[in-house]
Amino acid sequence: MASQIESHRIGAEIFTGGAICKNKSVELLKELGLPKGLLPMENIQEFGYNHATGFMWLVQGKKKVEHTFKKIKQTVSYATEVTAFAEKGKLRKITGVKTKELMLWLSVVEVYVPEASPEKVTFKTGTGLSDSFDAAAFALGE
Numbered sequence: 001m002a003s004q005i006e007s008h009r010i011g012a013e014i015f016t017g018g019a020i021c022k023n024k025s026v027e028l029l030k031e032l033g034l035p036k037g038l039l040p041m042e043n044i045q046e047f048g049y050n051h052a053t054g055f056m057w058l059v060q061g062k063k064k065v066e067h068t069f070k071k072i073k074q075t076v077s078y079a080t081e082v083t084a085f086a087e088k089g090k091l092r093k094i095t096g097v098k099t100k101e102l103m104l105w106l107s108v109v110e111v112y113v114p115e116a117s118p119e120k121v122t123f124k125t126g127t128g129l130s131d132s133f134d135a136a137a138f139a140l141g142e
Helices: 002-008 018-032
Strands: 013-016 044-050 055-060 065-069 074-087 090-101 104-112 120-125 130-134
Touching (some): 002 044, 002 055, 002 074, 013 018, 018 074
Antiparallel strands (some): 013 044, 055 074, 065 074, 074 090, 090 104
């Protein structure tokens, strides 16, 4: 995975340090029209975004983090490296994010907010399954 980040470093905006990385990741989500609480990672050490390719990445501490979105009772796991290609209303080709369905952990490969219904967020897994939730469940601090 590191090689994927390395290949997008040239020309990217790169930030280091917890508070600035958290702020920049939230700013990008807002700019894309996605819920600001979508990436509730706390110990972010590096955030990078390559405007030319749309590639973004977050690198956090030594271990993955699990977060439960209380309003929808969904547990999501964030690996030490999370990457995605960002575009208006969508994160695609996501790596490092999994959601728990019943007893299985499924990789989340895409997250998008349909233009026709901006109050919904749809998550697509590597198995082709998708599920939509109320965007309010992913507000900052949820």
